[in-house]
Amino acid sequence: MSTTSFVKVLKQADIFYKVTPTEMEMISSLCLERSFQAGEVIFPEGTDSDELYIIIEGEVDIQVNPALVSDQPQNNFASITIATLRRGQSFGEIALVDKGLRSATARASQDKTRLLIIARDKLMQLCDARPQLGYRLMYNLAADLALKMRSTELASLTPSRAP
Numbered sequence: 001m002s003t004t005s006f007v008k009v010l011k012q013a014d015i016f017y018k019v020t021p022t023e024m025e026m027i028s029s030l031c032l033e034r035s036f037q038a039g040e041v042i043f044p045e046g047t048d049s050d051e052l053y054i055i056i057e058g059e060v061d062i063q064v065n066p067a068l069v070s071d072q073p074q075n076n077f078a079s080i081t082i083a084t085l086r087r088g089q090s091f092g093e094i095a096l097v098d099k100g101l102r103s104a105t106a107r108a109s110q111d112k113t114r115l116l117i118i119a120r121d122k123l124m125q126l127c128d129a130r131p132q133l134g135y136r137l138m139y140n141l142a143a144d145l146a147l148k149m150r151s152t153e154l155a156s157l158t159p160s161r162a163p
Contacts, residue, residue: 003028012088036108045105049095058113
């Protein structure tokens with residue numbers, strides 16, 4: 001896949017909303033492509049986070065340890081899928097904010113799931129060199145994460161607050 005094709009995919013991702021064409025070309029030059037088969041783990045929960053992913057084709061399940069949503073011992077339950085992401089959606093964004101551990105497992109849920117992968121350090125170098133790009137990405141990142149938090153099954157398990 002060429003950088004021109006990468007730009008087309010990046011334009012679909014909300015995290016790159018309102019990024020200029022020149023900046024989009026710069027970001028596309030940082031991308032690598034990788035394919036996964038159904039059931040293959042892209043990254044496990046609790047591992048270092050240093051990459052952002054955008055789905056080119058296929059689907060990715062985001063799964064959490066059941067201990068996060070239940071007081072039962074975790075060995076009684078399988079991982080819980082809290083979101084299924086599709087073409088143009090991004091995940092792994094928290095790696096852009098900090099280099100903490102992954103808060104969930106990402107697993108390909110279809111054969112021939114293709115992803116663009118962007119290394120955190122390279123993207124942060126670009127953002128440092130182009131502060132407007134950094135601002136736009138962080139703004140879009142906050143909006144995207146807020147939307148994802150509201151739409152996950154975990155959000156429906158949160159007790160409502162009394163007025």
